[in-house]
Amino acid sequence: MLNLAWPWLLVLLPLPLAVHRLMPAVPRQRQALRAPLYTRIAARFAAGDTPRANLPVLLLMTLTWVALVLALARPQWIGEPVALPTSGRDLLIAVDISDSMRIEDMVVGGTVYPRLGVVKDVVGDFVQQRKGDRLGLILFGSQAYLQVPLTFDRRTVHTMLNEARTGFAGPATAIGDAIGIAIKRLASRPENTRVLILLSDGSDTASELPPAKAVELAANSNIRIHTIGVSGDPRATRSLFGLGLSSPSANVDEDTLRDIAELTGGRFFRARNPQQLQEIYATLNEIEPVPQEDDLLRPTADLFYWPLTVAFLAFLGLIVHTGAGRRD
Numbered sequence: 001m002l003n004l005a006w007p008w009l010l011v012l013l014p015l016p017l018a019v020h021r022l023m024p025a026v027p028r029q030r031q032a033l034r035a036p037l038y039t040r041i042a043a044r045f046a047a048g049d050t051p052r053a054n055l056p057v058l059l060l061m062t063l064t065w066v067a068l069v070l071a072l073a074r075p076q077w078i079g080e081p082v083a084l085p086t087s088g089r090d091l092l093i094a095v096d097i098s099d100s101m102r103i104e105d106m107v108v109g110g111t112v113y114p115r116l117g118v119v120k121d122v123v124g125d126f127v128q129q130r131k132g133d134r135l136g137l138i139l140f141g142s143q144a145y146l147q148v149p150l151t152f153d154r155r156t157v158h159t160m161l162n163e164a165r166t167g168f169a170g171p172a173t174a175i176g177d178a179i180g181i182a183i184k185r186l187a188s189r190p191e192n193t194r195v196l197i198l199l200s201d202g203s204d205t206a207s208e209l210p211p212a213k214a215v216e217l218a219a220n221s222n223i224r225i226h227t228i229g230v231s232g233d234p235r236a237t238r239s240l241f242g243l244g245l246s247s248p249s250a251n252v253d254e255d256t257l258r259d260i261a262e263l264t265g266g267r268f269f270r271a272r273n274p275q276q277l278q279e280i281y282a283t284l285n286e287i288e289p290v291p292q293e294d295d296l297l298r299p300t301a302d303l304f305y306w307p308l309t310v311a312f313l314a315f316l317g318l319i320v321h322t323g324a325g326r327r328d
Contacts, residue, residue, distance in 0.1 A: 002303075005074035012069050016061075060318040067311035071304045079299040090150055090189040091130065093157075094138040094178040095119060096200040097164050099171040100251065103201075105232025108274050115201055115230055116166055118274045123199070126281040127158050136185060137161055142170020142206040144177040150185060175200055175256070176207030179214035179225065187221050194223040197284060198260070201231045203253030211256055215263050226266040227257040228280055232273065 004010075101116040108118070127135060135157045137148040147160050178198060186194040196218070204211050218225055229252040254270065261268040271277040 001078055003076050003078050005076055007073055009069060009073045012072070013066060016065055056321055057318065060314050060321065063314040064311050064318065067307040067314060070307035071311065075303040075307065077301045077303055079301075082297050082299060089130075089133040089195055090136075090186055090193045091133050091195045091197065092136040092138055092150070092182045092185060093123060093127070093161075094140060094144075094182060094196060094198040095123065095161065095164065096141070096173060096175075096202065097139050097166050097169050098141040098173045098202060099167050100173075100201050102166040103231070106274055107232065113274075114166075115232075116164070118277065119199060119230065120162055120164070122274065122277045122281055124158050124161055125278075126285060127154050127161065129285055130154060138178050138181055139164050139169055140174050140178040141167065142172040142174060144174050144181050145169060146181050146185065150189075170206065172206035173200060173202040173204055174207040175204040175260075176209040176211040176214040179211065179218055179260070180207075180209040182225075183214070183217050183221055183223060186223050191222045194221070196223055196225045196266075197228070198225060198257075199228040199230055200252075200257065201229070202251045203256060211260065215260050219264050223264060224266045225260050225264040226269070226284060227261045228269045228271055228277070229254050229257050230271045230277060 095116075097116060101119070102114050104112045104114045106113045106115055106118040131154075132152075134150040134152060135148070135154060136146065136150040137157050137160055139145050139147045147164070148157050151157065175198065179196065182196040186196070207214070215225075231252050252270075254268075258268040260266075267283075269280040269283075271280055
């Protein structure tokens with residue numbers, strides 16, 4: 001159906017008539033700025049032309065003004081309500097982007113990749129599969145930030161994840177603060193739909209909100225947290241002292257991540273390579289959704305350009321008509 005977004009602007013329709021009737025005539029003065037079109041229109045009426053001769057000018061002027069006011073009122077076409085199916089999950093994804101996430105210890109086809117690069121690929125695929133869920137993205141290092149609020153726009157979540165860079169949020173790790181942001185964003189959502197997936201390769205070293213307190217608050221808010229510890233397997237390294245084994249997983253605080261999951265009803269996972277990370281997100285993707293009422297969307301299309309076009313054509317006709325009258 002047709003609708004006006006700002007119908008109150010229609011009060012402007014009688015404005016030209018009110019100005020003509022109520023404002024006193026201005027004494028004739030020397031023109032500071034010459035406007036040929038308006039000079040010709042005024043000359044026509046001042047010359048005492050018959051009403052029939054002035055009728056086309058009045059009609060064109062009226063049509064121009066009415067069309068402009070209608071365009072300002074923003075006519076719209078509002079379609080029938082469309083149901084947006086939702087699975088009922090409000091799912092926040094918290095990704096660690098501290099400096100340690102740049103470590104190259106994730107092996108794919110014999111090639112070693114940095115942790116964050118692999119996480120982007122796997123989590124990006126996971127995001128694309130979450131049709132019907134509201135997704136949000138939290139990035140954290142020394143500070144935690146809500147990068148994308150809960151939305152059905154999976155493309156935006158995917159894009160913002162791909163644009164994340166290690167160190168942008170600081171070199172340290174603030175797991176507790178990331179959970180705190182999730183609590184604030186999920187607290188107003190239905191209780192049985194709140195989910196946080198938190199991925200980190202270290203231990204909390206920078207939070208203002210201690211992880212233990214954050215977990216307590218999350219549990220009281222019925223927020224289920226799944227945690228993932230990510231880092232590669234120990235591998236041989238060469239140094240001045242000969243061959244040795246590096247242990248990139250030594251900094252992963254598995255106990256804390258496991259406690260966070262268990263105390264909130266979630267699950268703890270350990271990913272030492274890209275294959276395991278893919279399997280973890282495949283498992284998370286099988287979590288049964290909680291049905292929720294569909295959101296209704298009424299598609300809306302702006303039509304202001306139609307009266308704006310009419311106003312332009314009417315004004316163009318006014319120019320042509322007054323120009324022709326001058327030649328006559």
